Amino acid sequence: MKQATKELEHYYSLTVLYLKYRNFYRHGFQRYYVFRQMIKYVTGLTSQKEVRKIFQKCLDNNIFEKKYFRTQIQYRFNPYQREEVLKIPIRFFW
Numbered sequence: 001m002k003q004a005t006k007e008l009e010h011y012y013s014l015t016v017l018y019l020k021y022r023n024f025y026r027h028g029f030q031r032y033y034v035f036r037q038m039i040k041y042v043t044g045l046t047s048q049k050e051v052r053k054i055f056q057k058c059l060d061n062n063i064f065e066k067k068y069f070r071t072q073i074q075y076r077f078n079p080y081q082r083e084e085v086l087k088i089p090i091r092f093f094w
Contacts, residue, residue, distance in 0.1 A: 008050070011043045012057050018042045019077050029067055029074035 019038065027034075032055070039051050058064050064075040 008053060008057070011039075011045065011050075012054050015039050015042050015054055016058065016063060016079065020079060024077040025080070025082070027077070029065075029069070029076045031072065031074055035064075035075060035077075 015038070024038075035055060036048075036051055039054050040046070043051075043054070045051055045054075055064075059066070059075075062081070063077065063079050065078045067074050067076070
């Protein structure tokens with residue numbers, strides 16, 4: 001049992017490191033499917049249950065932000081806890 005926990009912890013850290021390397025924050029909000037495919041690619045896992053455990057661990061550690069778009073939930077990789085700043089252009093008419 002401890003071996004499985006160590007492997008899961010290793011896969012978790014590997015996934016976070018890879019997403020940081022790819023600077024996945026810039027991709028914005030994505031569906032779970034995109035992150036599932038990335039986790040599968042990085043770890044080589046085929047079990048949906050293990051992939052979901054890694055993703056859930058990321059959610060529990062606030063690595064992902066969750067946002068609701070209409071009827072679906074989308075996530076953004078944000079390990080840096082950055083706030084999204086909207087730039088509003090100011091125009092002066094003289």
